[in-house]
Amino acid sequence: MTSVESVLKKTPKDLFIGGRWVPASGGRTFDVDDPATGEVLCSVADATPADGVAALDAAVAAQPAWAAHPPRERGEILRRAFELLTTRIDDLALLMTSEMGKPLADSRAEITYAAEFFRWFSEEAVRIDGGYQVAPNGTGRFLVMRQPVGPCLFVTPWNFPMAMGTRKIGPAIAAGCTSVIKPAHQTPLSMLALAEILQEAGLPDGVLNVVPAVGAGELMEPLIRDGRARKISFTGSTAVGRRLIEQSAEQVLRVSMELGGNAPFLVFDDADLDKAVDGAMLAKMRNMGEACTAANRIYAQAGIAEEFGRRLAERMGALRVGHGAADGVQVGPLIDAKARTKVTELVSDAVDRGAKVVIGGKAPEGDGYDGGYFYSPTVLTDVPTDARMATEEIFGPVAPISVFQTEQEALELANDTEYGLVSYVFTTDLARGLRMSEGLETGMVGLNQGIVSNPAAPFGGVKHSGLGREGGSTGIDEFLETKLVAIAT
Known part of the structure; x- marks a missing residue:
C-alpha cells in the first residue's frame, strides 16, 4: 500500500x-x-x-x-x-x-x-x-x-x-x-x-x-x-x-x-424510522458533520421522538473514532483546535439551557487521541430553541433533537433561521412531503433521503x-x- x-x-x-x-x-x-x-x-x-x-x-x-x-x-x-x-x-x-x-x-x-x-x-x-x-x-x-x-x-x-x-x-x-x-x-x-x-x-x-x-x-x-x-x-x-x-x-x-447552512431534519410520525435513521446518519455524519448541508436541527414528531432518538443514539454511539487512515475508522478528527473548541462550547451551552446528553458530549480520551482534534459522536435531546446551536452552524458530529407536535409547527421551526441551503423531510405521506417541500425556505430539499448533492443537479441556497x-x-x-x-x- x-x-x-x-x-x-x-x-x-x-x-x-x-x-x-x-x-x-x-x-x-x-x-x-x-x-x-x-x-x-x-x-x-x-x-x-x-x-x-x-x-x-x-x-x-x-x-x-x-x-x-x-x-x-x-x-x-x-x-x-x-x-x-x-x-x-x-x-x-x-x-x-x-x-x-x-x-x-x-x-x-x-x-x-x-x-x-x-x-x-x-x-x-x-x-x-x-x-x-x-x-x-x-x-x-x-x-x-x-x-x-x-x-x-x-x-x-x-x-x-x-x-x-x-x-x-x-x-x-x-x-x-x-x-x-x-x-x-x-x-x-x-x-x-x-x-x-x-x-x-x-x-x-x-x-x-x-x-x-x-x-x-x-x-x-x-x-x-x-x-x-x-x-x-x-x-x-x-x-x-x-x-x-x-x-x-x-x-x-x-x-x-x-x-x-443550518439544515432542519424533520421526522414525522408516519415516517419509516429505519430510513429516517439511515438518512439522519448520512445528513449529520457526512464529513464528521463538517458540511454546510449537515443536519444541524433535528425535529422529531412527538409520537416517534423517543424511539427515533434511541435508535439514532445507538447508531452514533457505535461509530469508531480515530485517525482517518486507520482500518475501520468511521469518524476522523475535526479540522483544528478552533473547530473543536466551538463544538465543545455549543454542546455546553445547550446542556446549560436544559438539553440532555444521550451519548457522547465530550472529546474522547486515551491512546490514539493525543494531539488530534477529535470529538465524540453526540446526541442531545430536549434542545431548547434558545440554544446557540439552534442558530449557529455546529460543524461537528453533534445531533440535537427537539420535539414538534404539528406540521405547521415543524414548518415554522424549520424556517426560523437566516439560512436556507437544504432541508430534509421524512414522511410516507406524499401530499405532506410535497406541502413541506413547497413551504420550506431552502434551495434544496431531501425528501426521504439524507443526501442531496449530485453533479447532475443544481446545488445552492436562498436567504443567507x-x-x-x-x-x-x-x-x-x-x-x-x-x-x-x-x-x-
Whole structure:
C-alpha cells in the first residue's frame, strides 16, 4: 500500500502560475498539519499579493485563446482529467485524509464525487447554445449568443478540498473561462494535486492558476478590485461571503456564493424510522458533520421522538473514532483546535439551557487521541430553541433533537433561521412531503433521503445561504454571458 510519505513526496508544493510550478515571492511558506495528530505534514508555498497578480496576469493572457478553443476539445480535457482522478483515487484519498482528517472511505467517496463534476461538464461543454428569432414587428432578427464570462476568481473551503474545486473549475473550463483559485490553507495539497492532473490532461498554460495562501483577504482583495477578473465564486462562511460581495460590487463582478447552512431534519410520525435513521446518519455524519448541508436541527414528531432518538443514539454511539487512515475508522478528527473548541462550547451551552446528553458530549480520551482534534459522536435531546446551536452552524458530529407536535409547527421551526441551503423531510405521506417541500425556505430539499448533492443537479441556497447554483444543467450558466445581436432585415 502507498505510504503517506510517498504520496506527499510526489505532490507539488509550489504555486501553479501560467503552467509553471514556482515558489512564492521571497520564498514564503506555511505548514500543513495532520489534524489527527497535530503534526506537520509538509510546507507549501504561501502566495503574496504580487503572486496573486501574476496568477491573474496569466489567466487574463490565456483568456482569448481559451474562449476560442473548440468546445469538444475543452470537454475532452475534462474527460481525461476525470479518468486520471478515477485511476489515482487511492493516492488522492490518502492525501486528502492526511491533510483534512476524514476517513479514507469518505475521501474516496469525495474523489469519486469530484471526478463526476469533470465528467458532467465535459458533456456540457458541447451543449452551449444560443437562439434566433424574428422580431415581433417582423422587421428584424435577434441572434442570441452565449459567451464566456471571462477570467474567474475561486475561493474553496477545507471541508471538501477536491470536490469544491472541481465543482467550480469544471464549468469554467467547459464554458471557456480561465481562473485563479485560492484553496483553503488547511488543505492546499488536494488542489495542487488536481492542478497537476489537469496539466497532464492537456489544459493549456494559464487556464488554471493555483495560489495557496494563509492570508486570504490580503491575496484576494486586490484581485477582486483589479477589474480584469469578471467573476468570483466562493464556498465558505456567510460572514466572509458578505465581505466578498461588498468588494465585488466595486467592479460589478458576477458572483456565485455557496455559504452557510443550518439544515432542519424533520421526522414525522408516519415516517419509516429505519430510513429516517439511515438518512439522519448520512445528513449529520457526512464529513464528521463538517458540511454546510449537515443536519444541524433535528425535529422529531412527538409520537416517534423517543424511539427515533434511541435508535439514532445507538447508531452514533457505535461509530469508531480515530485517525482517518486507520482500518475501520468511521469518524476522523475535526479540522483544528478552533473547530473543536466551538463544538465543545455549543454542546455546553445547550446542556446549560436544559438539553440532555444521550451519548457522547465530550472529546474522547486515551491512546490514539493525543494531539488530534477529535470529538465524540453526540446526541442531545430536549434542545431548547434558545440554544446557540439552534442558530449557529455546529460543524461537528453533534445531533440535537427537539420535539414538534404539528406540521405547521415543524414548518415554522424549520424556517426560523437566516439560512436556507437544504432541508430534509421524512414522511410516507406524499401530499405532506410535497406541502413541506413547497413551504420550506431552502434551495434544496431531501425528501426521504439524507443526501442531496449530485453533479447532475443544481446545488445552492436562498436567504443567507448564497447566490447562484453549482452543478446540473444550470451550473454552466454561471460562467456564460448572454449577448444580443440585433439584425436589420
